[in-house]
Amino acid sequence: MLVKILSSSYLGIEPFLVEVEVDVVNGLPIFNIVGLGDATISESRDRIRSAIKNMGYMLEPRRLIVNLTPANVKKSGSHFDLPIALGIMLGMKFISDYRGILSEYLVMGELSLTGEVRRAEGVISGVLMAKSQGFKGVIIPESNFEEASIIKGIHIVPVKNIRDAVKFIELGEIRSRRIVNSLKEQKVSIDMWDVKGQSTAKRALEISAAGGHNIIMVGAPGSGKSMLAKRLSTILPPMSEKEIIETTKIYSVSGELDEKNPIIVNRPFRDPHHTSTATSIIGGGRIPKPGEISLANNGVLFLDEFTEFDRVVTESLREPLEEKRISITRSLGKMEFPAKMIFVAACNPC
Numbered sequence: 394m395l396v397k398i399l400s401s402s403y404l405g406i407e408p409f410l411v412e413v414e415v416d417v418v419n420g421l422p423i424f425n426i427v428g429l430g431d432a433t434i435s436e437s438r439d440r441i442r443s444a445i446k447n448m449g450y451m452l453e454p455r456r457l458i459v460n461l462t463p464a465n466v467k468k469s470g471s472h473f474d475l476p477i478a479l480g481i482m483l484g485m486k487f488i489s490d491y492r493g494i495l496s497e498y499l500v501m502g503e504l505s506l507t508g509e510v511r512r513a514e515g516v517i518s519g520v521l522m523a524k525s526q527g528f529k530g531v532i533i534p535e536s537n538f539e540e541a542s543i544i545k546g547i548h549i550v551p552v553k554n555i556r557d558a559v560k561f562i563e564l565g566e567i568r569s570r571r572i573v574n575s576l577k578e579q580k581v582s583i584d585m586w587d588v589k590g591q592s593t594a595k596r597a598l599e600i601s602a603a604g605g606h607n608i609i610m611v612g613a614p615g616s617g618k619s620m621l622a623k624r625l626s627t628i629l630p631p632m633s634e635k636e637i638i639e640t641t642k643i644y645s646v647s648g649e650l651d652e653k654n655p656i657i658v659n660r661p662f663r664d665p666h667h668t669s670t671a672t673s674i675i676g677g678g679r680i681p682k683p684g685e686i687s688l689a690n691n692g693v694l695f696l697d698e699f700t701e702f703d704r705v706v707t708e709s710l711r712e713p714l715e716e717k718r719i720s721i722t723r724s725l726g727k728m729e730f731p732a733k734m735i736f737v738a739a740c741n742p743c
Contacts, residue, residue, distance in 0.1 A: 394416070394417050394418075394483075394484045394485075394486070395414065395415070395416045395484070396414070396415045396416075396417075396480045396483045396484045397412055397413070397414050397415075397480075397495075398412075398413040398415070398476040398477075398479055398480045398483075398495055398500055399411070399412060399413070399476075399495070399496070399498070399499050399500065399528075400412075400413050400472070400473055400476045400499055400500050400501055400519070401499055401501065401515075401518070401519035401522055401523070402461075402466075402468045402469070402470065402473075402515075403515050403518050403519075403646060404466070404681075404725060404726060404728055405646075405681055405683075405721075405728030405729065405730060406518060406642055406643055406646045406683065406728075406730060407518070407728070408515070408518040408519055408521065408522040409463075409466070409522070410522065410526065411461055411462065411463075411468065411473075412461075412462040413459065413460075413461060413462075413473060413476040413477055413480055413500075414459065414460040414461075414462060414480075415457070415458075415459050415477065415480030415481055415483070415484050416457070416458040416459075416460075416484070417455050417456075417457055417481065417484030417485055418455065418456045418458070419455060419456065420455070420456035421456055422454040422455060422456065423456050423457070424438045424442070424457045424459075425457070425458050425459065426438065426459040426461070426477070427458070427459070427460050427461070427464065428459075428460050428461030428462060428463075428464040428468065429461070429464060429465065429466060429467045429468060430461055430468050430469075430473070431467070431468065431469040431470075431680075433469060433470060433471050434461070434468060434469070434470070434471075434473055437471065437473065437474050437477065437504075440474055440503075440504050440505070440506060441474055441477055441478045441481065441504060443506040443507075444474070444478055444504040444505065444506060444507070444508040444555060445478055445481065445482065445508070445555070447506060447507050447508050448508035448554065448555045448556055450482065450485075450487050452481075452485070453485060455485065457481060457484075459477050459480070461473065466725075467680065467725055469680055470513065470514055470515065471503035471511075471513060471514075472501040472502055472503055472513035472514070472515070472516070472519075473501075474502060474503050474504035475500055475501065475502035475503070475504060475510055475532070475552075475555070475558065476500040476501070476502075478504060478555060479495070479500060479555075479558060479559075479562070482555075482559070483495075488559050488562060488563060489563065490562055490563075491563075492562070492563070492565065494561065494562045494565075495562065497528060497529035497530070498523075498528060498529060498530045498531060498532050498548075498550070499519055499520075499522075499523045499528055499530075499531045499532070500531075500532045500558075501513055501516055501519050501531065501532070501533050501534075501537075502532070502533060502534045502552065502558075503534070504555070507554075508554045508555045508556070509553065509554045510534045510535070510552050510553060510554055510555070510557070510558070511534060511536065512534050512536040512537055512651075512652070513533070513534055513537060514645060514646060514647075514648045515645050515646045516531075516533050516534070516537040516540060516541055516645060517540050517541055517543075517544065517638070517641055517642050517645045518642055518645065518646060519531060519533075520533070520541045520544045520547060520549070521544060521638075521642070523547060524544060524546060524547040528547070529547075529548055530547055530548030530549060530550055531547065531548075531549055531550065532550045532552060532558055532561065533549065533550070533551060533552070534551070534552065534553075535551040535552060535553045535557075535568065536652050537551075537655075538551040539652075539655040539656060540641065540645060540650055540655040540656060543576065543634075543637065543638060543641065543656055544638070550567050551567070551568055552568065553568060576634060576637055576656070576658055577631075577658065578631050578632075578658055578659055579658055579659055581627060581659065583623060583624055583627060584624060584627050585598075585624045585627055585628050587620075587624070588617065588620060588621060588624065591617055591621065594610065594617070594621050595621070597610075598621060598624075598625050598628070599628065601625065601735060601737075602625060602628050602629050602735070605735055606735070607714060607735060607736040607737070607738075608735075608736075608737055608738075609699065609737075609738040609739070609740070610622070610737070610738070610739045610740075611739075611740055611741070611742050612739075612741070612742065613741065613742065614741060618697070618739035619695075619697055619739060622664075622693070622695045622697070622737045622739060623662065623664075623695070625662075625693050625695075625735065625737060626659070626660045626661070626662045626692055626693045629660050629692075629693075629735075632657075632658065632659075632660060632691055636691045637656065637657060637658055639690065639691065639731065640657045640661060640690055640691050640692075641656050641657045643683050643687055643688060643690055643730070643731070644657050644688065646682070646683065647682060647683050647688065649688065660691060660692035660693065661688060661689050661690065661691065661692030661693070661734075662689070662692055662693045662695065663685045663688050663689040663692070663693070663694050663695065664694075664695040664696075664697060665685045665696070667696070667697070667698045667699075667701040667702050669685070669702075669706070670703075670706075671703065671705045671706045671709050672684065673685060674686060674706050674709070674710075675706075675709045675710075675713070675719060675721075676719055676721060676730050677721050677723075679723070680723075680725065681721045681723055681725070681728045681730075683730045684719070684730075686710070686713050686719060686730075686732040686734060687719065687730040687731060687732055689732075689734040690730075690731045690732060690733055690734055691733055691734070692734055692735075693734060693735050693737055694734045694735070694736050694737065695737045695738075695739070696736075696737070696738045696739070697739050698739070698740060698741075699738035699739060699740040700740045700741075710736070713732040714732075714736055716732075717731070717732055717733045718730065718731050718732050718733075719732050
């Protein structure tokens, strides 16, 4: 029996629709996943088997073939666990989708061996895509609920385990979860008020904050350069809802969100060490991911001991500072990451 479940993946930070096709046929009990999945997806076979078994369903010895469409695009991430598991359960007729739920909802979530649905990366990108393409809603891990709930106008179904997902598909029952997130700025422990004196430097930072200008501070060790730079983000205006969604999307894809910080509501402040590589600052890699300049999007990027950074790093900053974005081309395609930040550098006079 052939079953199709809808999910999503992403290239860079841009999501695309993925059809998870599951074919359950008689034959040798082989479990194959095709469609250019990475090692995480290949290893999901054992997680999925154990998760289904530990939820009380007895897997029959059948041949299982899973195809992730489009098959010519590389896919990564553990969030395909849940759609594959549901596809197998539908194919083996453990459950039925007589209400047609799975044609209207995207499904994302990582599985534990016990059948619990764990937090996944890039969920907010999938929610944005589902909304733009007219889907009714998304089925996601409960721990991603606050992150996804900042997107209005789409039904979000949080599930704690496979059984919750089955209840929603068959009966329409969902786990009640109150939205508690707030898009207001959170209080921070530092403030420009802490700085005594330094009137000229503070005036320069005020001008930088007002106009979005980049700034370099030169002074002797201990003169307060780092202290001032760390407080620049506290005098910037609060982020708009659009900026919050854009920044949270970048952090979600990068795996930088957790249950304590599900949404980025304060302007980011990033201060990588001077031994950081060009890839970690600019972004990239075999499967391109955002670098520090993109994680500082709508906030501040601070490079302390600027003269100690590798020349490749400093030269690579030219285009992002002018264009406010970074384009990275790999065999997978061309990806663009936003880099709208205030750049602050500090160094000693000699």
